Amino acid sequence: MNLPAIESILKNQIKPPEPMGSYDPSDVIFLLKDLSNISLEKETGERERAIQSGxxxxxxxxxxxxxxxxxxxxxxxxxxxxxxxxxxxxxxxAEIIVRKRGLNTVLVSLARAGTPIGILVKRYISMKYNVDMPHYSISIIRGKGIDENAILYIWQQHGLDMPIQFIDGWTGKGAIRKVLVDACDSLDQRYGIRLDDNLAVLADPGHCSDTYGTREDYLIPSACLNSTVSGLMSRTVLRDDLIGPNDFHGAKWYKEWASSDLSTMYVDKISEYFTKVETEASLQAEDALAHPPEVTWQGMKDIQSIQQTFDIQDVNLIKPGIGETTRVLLRRVPWKILIDRPNNPNLKHIMLLAHDRGVPVEVFPGLSYSCCGIIRSVKGGGE
Structure with missing residues (x-):
């Protein structure tokens, strides 16, 4: 460990977070700065042009x-x-995490798609093992990295030796996994503390994680909605004029959407099934540890094939998997949607959204994903 750096961690105390979001604090604590009173929203077309302009x-x-x-x-x-x-x-x-990390572990979900999954993992471990693992939700941003102040706060609260398990909703190309790997390398170089960059996900259709519940690209219901299934939280924000050197990354809490909030209902509904799936989950976890799955990054190979077929210069305009395709249809300017087969039962909401927005849908056989969203190019760049 880098002792001077460690001393600075312990000396420069990060301020505790303000309460945020509609989840009970016993489910998750958001390590985010409240930007609710600041106007940050841009209309879809305007935002798309801005992103693709740099x-x-x-x-x-x-x-x-x-x-x-x-x-x-x-x-x-x-x-x-x-x-x-x-x-x-x-x-x-949850069972894989317990076997790999033990019960003295901090769960850290990546805001915002990872948050409901982290809550489910925490609740299952509480039910099965009677252990209340701490669970935080923090920001990680492609091109900018992880919220280091959030990591420092967790170390200050729980010590430097307590394992951290990062959790997200699903994998697409594996971009966030790569950001996490780089972030853990950077923290190691700066502080001499090696965090495990393994990213636990509910679904891993991109084949870039070895801790997952399934590799099937199916519709995770929380991918259907935005803030109203994620504790009424926005995406995370990082802007120099809003986020100071000692601040957490920012987000908005959409309290005005409270009457439409389905966040707690969602995790409550799924939690009801934990006792029914306990035996099967244990067996699946044991098998995963006995026969570790291969991380092939197959998803990126699919993306390269799509790039060549449609002559797409910027890989960031290609968003694979149901979760990412949903995001394209909800908040980007889509060019077209590729699907693996017309009768895929997982694609009802994709077809509905595409119809609503007048986006063409094409069959692209051989995908390892159920579908893929392609963003309309304005002039290069992408999210």
């Missing part, structure tokens, strides 16, 4: 999508159909 996506927010009644109905229908499946995947991830 403005970093973390410097502004998309306007939150107001889902139609039909779309909300589809969310509830999907949740009813897949709650047990999601519970099994979350329980499997």
């Amino acid at each position: 403005v970093h996506y973390s410097e502004m927010l998309p306007v939150e999508y107001h889902p139609s009644d039909e779309y909300i109905e589809l969310f509830h229908e999907t949740l009813a159909q897949s709650a047990q499946k999601v519970a099994r995947a979350a329980a499997t991830v």
Whole structure:
């Protein structure tokens, strides 16, 4: 360990976070600066032009999508159909974490898609092992890195030797996993403390993690919605004029959406199935440890094939997997959607959103994902 650096960690105390979000604090603590009173939203077209002109996506927010009644109905229908499946995947991830890290571990989910998954992992471990693991949600941003002040705060609260397990919702190209690897390398160089860059995810269709519940690219219901299934939190924001050197990265808390909030209902519904999936999850975790899955980054190979087929210069305009395609349709300017087959039952909400927005859908056989969203190019660059 780098002793002078360690002394600075312990000496420069990071201020505790303000309470944020609609989850109970016993489920998660957001290590984020409250920017709720600042206007950060840009209309979709304006934001797209800015991003592709070089403005970093973390410097502004998309306007939150107001889902139609039909779309909300589809969310509830999907949740009813897949709650047990999601519970099994979350329980499997939890069992693998316990076996790899032990019960004295800090859960750190990546805001915001990772937050409900982190809550499910925490709740399962509490139910099964009667241990209340601390759980924080922090910011990580492609091109800018992880929120180092959040990591320092966690070290100050829990010591330097307590393992940290990072958690996210799903993998696409694996870009965030790569940011996490670089961030852990940077922290190691600066402080002499090596964090495990393993990223636990509910679904790993990109084949870039070895801690996952499934590699099937299916519809995780929380991918259907934005803040109203993520504790009413926005995406995270990092802008020099808003975030000081001792601040956490920022986010907005959309309290005005409280009447539409489904965040706690979502995790409550899935948690009801934990006792039913416990045995299967334990067996799946044991098998994963006995026969470690290969990390092949197959998803990136798919992306390269799409790049060549459609002559797309910027890989960041290609967003693979159901979760990322949903994001393209909700907050970007889509060019087209590629699907693996027309009768894929996981694609109902994708087809509905594409129809609503007038986005063409094409079959692209051989995808390791169920679908892929392609952003319309303005003039290079991407999120």
